[in-house]
Amino acid sequence: MTSKNKSLRAFAASGFLVVIALLATGCAKEPTPVGAKLLPGSDLVRLDTAEFRSTKCFSRSNITQTATSPRVLVGTFENLQSWGLYRFTALPDSIRTMRFVSAQLNLRTIYHYGDSLAPFSFTVHKILMNWLTDSLTIDSLRAAGFYNNTPCGSYSASSLGDTVSISVPLDTSAVRALGTLSDTTRSDFGFLLKPTNSRVIKGFGSFLISDASMIPQLLLRMKDVAGNIDTLKVTLGTHRFVTTGPNPFWATDSSRLYVMNGTSSRGYVEFDVSRIPAHAAVHKAILELTPDQQLMRTNSFTVDSLLAYLTGDDGTTLTYITGAGGPVQVGSSRRYQILIGPFVQRWLRGAKLPRVAIAGLMESASIDQFVFHGTSGNAALKPKLTVIYSLLQ
């Protein structure tokens, strides 16, 4: 072997080592406790806690999307009324000429709000106008011409359980009127269930409920030319319920925060968190609300949890940034706590409106009345925000 070859061989060997070494140095590091005590205190996270009381709170109505609810609420309790709407679809065109023997609306109870033993009654009216599932208010329902004032059916019971199937006989002429008039004129706008009771709101299964036995049903019996009885069951359709809306007094009452499921009221609280350094890392933020137990009304069928929504700089509710919480026992009192760390983090990062919108988790599916102490009341009961943060530069 010549000396030149030997040199080349040495080069190759050294090069091989260097390449392997460079590759190996890319391995991940696994931290160990050794040496941690050397680190300066400024490297370590140090948690600070800051508490804030709300600077402003108010309540505001909101249109609730009850069309997605698994139940349709009908009834009256205290000052609140809920009207139900069912529209059956896929009715045959021939319905206008059928010879009906009977027609009935079959419903299944699954819920109540108020006095469970109180008498319950409602009337059924044919709806005369088209309606959408997302923008109906009580004023729309009450407007002249929305529904036929003459009931096409009614139901009344001295009390009604929560797992009971009921049948409401319907005027067959009203059912026949659901049939198609022409290719361009529709009249199948459904039925309105208008409460006539005073002390309870009942919930019936909607078209979206998962249990098929609880789905509302329009049961039609017809006689054909041979005199045979045919039966038609219609179980497809759309629904919603509409309530009489929040108490107008709530909007101006800053001593309380009113959050109501089903009735379109949300609470809003604001905080001034400017004393937290702008670049702090928020590890946890808890919004704590103290309920006014005298005014709280919750049903026993759905969870009494709350949702918090971040509010945009223009005041719109950003429903895609949420926090969730519910009741907890703090000492001897009951509080509602909602985690809103991401909200506070955004406020520190420059969001201009440090406001939280509070809604019920079951806002579109039940009726509950949450009332919390507000800003202008007892200071110790005001909405409280506790922020746990650290400051690392």
Added chain:
Amino acid sequence: MSELSVKRLLYRGVLIVGTFCALTMSLVAGGSSYSRFGVGDLKRYGGSRIDAMGGTGIALSNDGFLNLLNPAGLSRISFTRFAGGYEYSRFSSTDASGTGEFAEGGFKGLAFGIPISRNDGITLLMEASPYSTVSYATQLKDSTLTQDFYGTGGLSQLALGTSVRPFQNFSLGIRMNYVYGRIRQVGNFTFTDPTFTNSEIQRSDFYSGFHMTFGAILDSVGSLLNSSALEPLSIGIVFSTPGTFSVERESILNTAESTDTTARATGNADLPMAGGVGLSYLFAGRYYVTADVQYQRWADAKLYNAAMPDIRNSIRYGIGFESLPQRETDSFWRRVAYRLGFSYCQTSLAFNGTAINETFVTGGLGLPIGPDARLDIGLHVGSRGTTTNGLQKDTIVRLSLSLSASEVWFMNIEDE
């Protein structure tokens, strides 16, 4: 055993040892938490020959060797020479919490020395080498929070220098150094309570700046003093000017919810002056004894106009020995250079009044692998720091490999 067999054995041995060292880094890659401070662990690289001699060599100026400590030491280069190295370090760090084993490896430097005029000792130097490294991974954990800390990066140096020999036994050198690099530090905070949001802070500092290094070597001191006993004595001196780093800092805070640039700033950091004096004495024309003292004035150094905590002036003492290879022999082992050394360093770190000092024993071989090529192997074994006052003691083993060879480039016919 024939010479060829010995060489094969050496090649294979080096290959196996080197591969093993490199692969073991996959166990736990990292270094000492001391590298968290200042600009990291300062790399003082004068070449593997110097490394193996206790880091001493300010007064060395031989042919066949690039002196990266002192630019005046380049003046006796006959042929274009390059040197490149790799270093594998293993740390066994001990503190009150236990012992951790870390390993890291990396490029140690690459240098070219190009003689322009052999008669005048004018040599051009181009060098790229690490200036400092930051490499640590440590963890603080309690029942509520786990804090992981990582540091990576470091500074590198690009240098351009030259030497001149105005008198037969007196050489001067100058080197312009551009020091630059990024140091990243990450803190990762994970809470046990899932309702807490975890966070991570990433700090990144980019340093860049220039400074100069001047050097001088006086050979054959005895001839100046009319003392034959001091004839083989050389004295070297080196001085690096203070410099100012420009530092660009950025801190980014990450949480599950947001990414926020919490700080972005530019400022300055001081690179303090450094100086050193060295002696070398050649016994019987074959045995070098060297001694160096080096000092760097870190205590006054500031970062963003603020004093850096836990930093003090550093001073380093070293002695070295080398048995030069015999050229006119057939024995392979006689053509090997044998080196030993010892060094003691008061590092630039001191915590709460407790100094962090280093002590190293060094050794190495210079293996001939060609007509004018050499594979230098250096081994450092030593310790740094103390476990008192809650501090950390590192036991450090460093294995360095470097290749040094020469080629005839850019020489005038007359010179050649």
